[in-house]
């Protein structure tokens with residue numbers, strides 16, 4: 368295991384009706400004027416936004432509203448939010464929604480206290496300062512409720528990049544699993560896929576002797592394999608949704624990823640798909656992961672064989688571990704298809720003729736130099752071959 372620092376000070380309020388504590392928690396973490404930031408309307412239809420507003424009212428905390436965050440959130444609304452915060456002297460940003468609303472809120476919170484263009488953070492500058500952020504989560508997926516990361520799509524060029532900094536870890540996150548019961552089945556499945564991807568991206572490491580974190584990742588993957596089909600069969604299964612919600616947070620607050628190198632090439636390769644086609648991030652990952660894993664498997668076939676045996680219950684083929692590794696990748700692919708995820712470019716809405724464009728933006732866009740690094744460094748040719756495996 369490598370040396371590491373881990374600082375994860377988010378306060379979690381977990382369980383039924385916890386959204387009614389939003390006002391108290393904003394006060395506890397120093398907010399006196401709030402920007403409530405939300406998406407395309409699900410929180411209005413469900414009545415959640417009204418409950419959050421009532422909770423702030425009961426603490427006499429004033430707020431301004433900015434809705435309209437799209438899935439794969441855009442830079443345009445971030446600029447609008449930054450201006451609004453400055454004009455209204457906002458000192459706390461409260462996201463009510465999914466990863467997109469939370470990521471947009473994080474970008475606004477960082478941009479509101481920065482003199483330059485907030486996009487600097489999405490071009491590699493570490494986020495040192497931000498307004499404090501709180502979240503009321505409505506979908507188990509991105510893990511942004513416990514992560515120091517944010518992903519935004521730049522409208523000029525339609526490419527998607529991430530920013531990071533402990534300053535944008537939420538001060539508090541309200542996790543009420545019942546709020547996810549209104550999700551369409553497809554979005555629930557996209558979330559499960561994203562959570563599994565966050566676990567796989569950490570499992571694929573070049574660091575040796577990482578049994579503690581390996582076992583934590585395996586536990587969360589087994590949870591998703593157990594609870595995923597239950598929640599797809601019965602969207603109102605609170606117990607299954609609760610386990611998925613906590614596993615989703617744990618998958619991405621990096622408690623399972625400390626002290627080890629990580630991959631993130633599946634995410635990098637997927638981000639170009641959701642930026643270009645505006646598909647759901649989880650759906651893109653369902654198509655991307657099996658292709659990437661098949662392509663890089665021989666870099667460390669025993670790692671893929673280990674996850675196949677421990678998580679997917681495959682038999683170890685000692686004479687040919689490659690067979691075991693492949694069986695594990697196929698088990699993942701079948702599981703994702705079984706919960707309703709797409710399996711190829713056509714089902715995702717992606718086009719083979721765009722592959723050169725995808726590769727170019729992936730490997731050369733926004734300061735990259737012809738390759739992406741992770742478990743394996745992949746050059747343009749590798750990335751082209753991986754996209755072709757998805758067709």
Ligand code: NZQ
Nearest residue numbers: 406407408409438439465466467505508509511516549550
């Ligand atoms: O916009 P509304 O109307 O709220 O509808 C949303 C949206 O259409 C809907 N939804 C959310 N909760 C709902 C609901 N509908 C009914 N009932 C509910 N309870 O679901 C749709 C998807 O929402 P979104 O916020 O986009 O989902 P998700 O949480 O998957 O976030 C995806 C974004 O997170 C980024 C992705 O790239 C993508 O842009 N990621 C962020 C990460 C991070 N910050 O750490 C890491 C991830 O790997 C990921 O890249």
Ligand code: ZN
Nearest residue numbers: 509561564648
């Ligand atoms: Zn993700």
